Amino acid sequence: MVKPLTLKMKALEARAQDLLSEIKNLKNVVEVLEAENAKLRQQLIMMYDVQNNDGTGYIDTPNKVTGRQNLANLYNQGFHVCNIYFGQIRDSECLFCAAFLHREQG
Template sequence: MQSLFKLTREMELKLHALLAEVQELKNKAQELEEENSRLRKDLAALYREGLGGDGADSGVPHKGFFNLLGLYDHNFHICNAYFGRKRSGDCLFCMAFLRKEQEPQLGSGT
């Protein structure tokens, strides 16, 4: 009976260690999500700053771009394949679309 108690105690200790590790992973995931959110906001601010100084004649595309960027920041797809659907992570199609929309505007400013 002593060995059964000892095995149960060892299993309990391992479960506590595993629970602590899972909690640590959850905390790290939350930190990373907060950092990701902060970086997205910083990126959006940089886009706004970079596009704001190009001139008033191209104001309409900027507004549309910012609207799409806002949709993407609110976890919606902006790519033609899944437009308007909720997304659970980053979408390469959406990111490529944002990059494609941004490149001509950056090129015209230099």
């Protein structure tokens, strides 16, 4: 005859193993996201030519680019600039992005 305390301990052990498994899965997801983040940071560094950065977070170049031009450049490089899919890679043209980029400045 199994005692109730032993059953509770076995149930607790099973829950702990399930929790550990879930933590391992989340750890794998975090590693993938961190790798993607590092890749995107490198792309931004290459895109903005950080060698001219004076440490303030602003790039000191004679030909400053406007925010709208930066968004257009990102769109042309294959990224969404609309508020729905911002930053995700585009597979085709996006009407939301196009509407945003062609909206009159006001």
